[in-house]
Amino acid sequence: MKLIPEFKLEFDEALEKMGLRPTRQREHVYGVILEKRDHPTAEEVYARSKESMPTISLATVYNCLETLIQSGLVRSVNFDREPTRYCPNLQEHAHFHCSKTGRVYDVHLPGAVIKTLEHLLPSGFKIRNFELSFDGEAPAAKPSAPKHPTDS
Amino acid sequence: MKLIPEFKLEFDEALEKMGLRPTRQREHVYGVILEKRDHPTAEEVYARSKESMPTISLATVYNCLETLIQSGLVRSVNFDREPTRYCPNLQEHAHFHCSKTGRVYDVHLPGAVIKTLEHLLPSGFKIRNFELSFDGEAPAAKPSAPKHPTDS
DNA sequence: TCGGATTTTTAGAATCGTTCTAATTTAGAA
């Protein structure tokens, strides 16, 4: 789970800024999330992490996820009554959760829409974060065709 | 927790339509949620319900909330790592969660915005439901002044 | 490079919110 230099730099800087230490485990977990950009749960991240770092513990995975979120490298995604999922937060986007397959899709949010949403609140309300998620059914996936929005 | 006739009718019809029985407990829980339109958790609904129906159980509260949701009388609201909250679902709206006070505010969603959001998904994606929630800090509330958006 | 303060990791226990189980009660239909 070696990070490519670009992400390694971003990783070190982000933790540095928060006064957190860039440990092997944190880097590893970040690597796992970057590797396959589906939206794994903590348990899934744990399972994948153990493949190449068998001694890592579940508690550490939770700890690492927490520090990655604090550092802004990863964000958490919640769906009704489902365990929290995690994704590397490149850019602002929404999520679509298919209730049939459980699969999660990224949904691109145009800047104009984001601005519109932020203006829904009266002045004085400071937004730290917002989450937009859809629940429904995705079209049956044609196995080898490109899917929209971004598959996961 | 007696429902006023208008809500009683709505209640009976909604359950009827789902083939569910309009029991004392269901009506009571619905009344509790209508009474004070904050966004109580299941535990809070349980505590309030017990005041005038001391024998009701927590399991029943969960069951009732579930059937009320199925009937479309109530909707659930989720915030990151917080227990599920419940609100009577009059109309489509978003939520703002103040991380300082824990208070939840309703945010009105103009029809145009709803339409915009629904169009973010490519054709083929069937939306059953969507949730938009903000997290941040609400302005310090002046105790007796009207608040925006709808207080809770 | 070493030593010590501080942070992080770890395993396992504990906690929280929620769902399940099995027995009892209730509602609604015949």
Place this chain on the structure above:
DNA sequence: TTCTAAATTAGAACGATTCTAAAAATCCGA
């Protein structure tokens, strides 16, 4: 009524997450 199905209940069980306390790793300054 009487029967059947649905709903309620208490408590156990569960899944996800957090906590605890001890061991290990990291960082900093000498």
